[in-house]
Amino acid sequence: MRSGHVSFTEAIKNILNNAVADCFPDSGPAFECQVTPCQDKKFGDYQSNLAFLLAKRERTSPRNIAEAVAESVQAQMALPGPAGSGQARRGRISNLSPGESVGAMTAGALIETIEVAGAGFINIRLRDAALAAQLERTLADPRCGVARSAHPQRIVVDYSSPNLAKDLHVGTMRSTVIGDSIARVLEFLGHDVVRQNHFGDWGANFGVLVAMIKREYGAGLDTLQDAPLETVEELYARGSRLKKDSEEFAANAAAEVNNLQSGDPESVAVWEVLMDKTLRNCHDLYRTFNVSLDASHDCPESFYRDDLPRVVAELSDMNLLVDDDNAKCAYLDGFHNIDGDPLPVIVQKSDAGYNYSTTDLAGIRHRVGRLQAQQIIIVTDRGQELHFRMIRALAQKAGWLPDSVQLRHLGYGVILQEIKEGGRSKKVRFSTRDGGTVKIRELLAEGRRRSEKLTLERNPDIGGDELDGIAAKLTIAALKYAELKQRPVSDYTFNWDQMLASQGNTGVYILYCYVRVASLFGKSGVDKDALVRSPGSSTLSHELERELLVQLVSFPELFAGYEEELSSHDICHYLYELSTIYSRFWKDCPILTAAEDVRNTRLALSLAVANRLKLGLSLLGIEVVERM
């Protein structure tokens, strides 16, 4: 259990569990009540369906069970407790001492009403004072009430992992954005996160590149150093074609792979120039895109070069390998190819070179052995699922991946675009007009053009560096939010107008909500610190204040299942809900012109909203703006 902070869900669960144990002593200690927020707020704040689950075992109607449990809870509520349940007047904000956690509250202090409805639903409405007290406790808390995990793990998160022979494109963007959010949240929850950028800088692609560079630049490596970045990609594209057309060049490229692997100084020198150039570009892009990866997280394929022969040798010693057309293969149960024949993991190719399976196995050994990972999360496209299933099975068989270490492959779908063709629209893979891959750099530039235009339309007096900064942040918010708001598993359709729309479930809408609060505090001249120290003790005077309060204090519950689900889209959903409630509140509840006590309450609510928006967005890798 997490100590210090207990969410309302957990507190209610405890109360209901006690009541069930009281009414039905035979139900057994294994019974755990389920508590969820009411889907319809008219029923209350939280509901439980425990009566339905118990009905069969107790051989009575759900309604009877619910009524018995509710009665028992009501008896708990009547008990006097340290929270002074009898004094907790409805509607008063500061009745509970701010230091007291939800877990320490008595049933009477926490619950306003408990009712049975329908066939046996138990609906609970919380006391305003309990909600308000929880808000006060978290107003000064940079974590907004979210506890750290009681069981922190060392978790390796492997993401982004671009192929350095090409500039970063939208395919790697998904891994980068999704993985970055996962790393940020797990770290926030107190885990020891080890980010690993397993980028492609070794193997066949680089044989081609080194061969091309030697051929075209000869001794003039300096000119390559100064050449624009596109040169590399262009060289690679031509080299790949040449490899198909010319046996001589293909042999050269293969030879260069061997040269690199054996540490030939001349080839390695070329490779280093290449790496320096492309890596600088890559890290530069991470900074621009607000991705929390830097050089300290680099753990590329080449990192494992000395391990590769050992991986093969050890597998061979364990008698797990067979020779097949000169390739060294491991066969595992349950994997078949298109003809139904056994499908191998190839760890050494017929030309004696190593491939990505070898590197991934070396990666697992390194992460489990040296990095002491308790969990490994790899974020790549869904197409690699079979590959990772086989790698996992082989690593387990070899004893490199103990049962205590979980290896998870998080696969995501492809990015599509809608195109019109003869009056009908269809979806194809997202690409440039000539069918090439879309580069992240170009995407950012296009987003900034659009964001700048939209900003100027609304706010013509913004200009210069401020405009640049706003356009950059809006672009990042739009792109990342669009990426994260839906489940990674599904394909998604790229659409600038949709992601930059200020209406609807977009990053821009949420930023706008934040901007309104920022503007409010700019105008009011309110001392935020004073507000945090003494948030006021006014009555709740409007139903929207309460609705906002309920949403605000449920923030920690968002993270209850995160480690299991890695569901950043739930965070998006929460932020969007919070923003819509605040927008309604904003419309109906004047703040600055209200009487002082009402005003202070509304300011405190506003501050709490801004804090959660800022924190939640930061966990998605999105920065807020103060003006837009």
Added chain:
RNA sequence: GCGCCUGUAGCUCAGUUGGAUAGAGUGCUGCCCUCCGAAGGCAGAAGUCACAGGUUCGAAUCCUGUCAGGCGCGCCA
């Protein structure tokens, strides 16, 4: 052929450890600035939850089958 994933409003998607009348946004039709930012808010119309069976007090959710789509299945990563 086999495996994995997906199918919910015209469109984009939530909801899937079984729970109350299936939710948002967009688009459409209207409405709301004397008031803290209208990049906002409100109201209305729009659904055989792909289809067919099954399991039970109860199914978008679980099981079986069918259909449709995406991806993967031996030396690229």
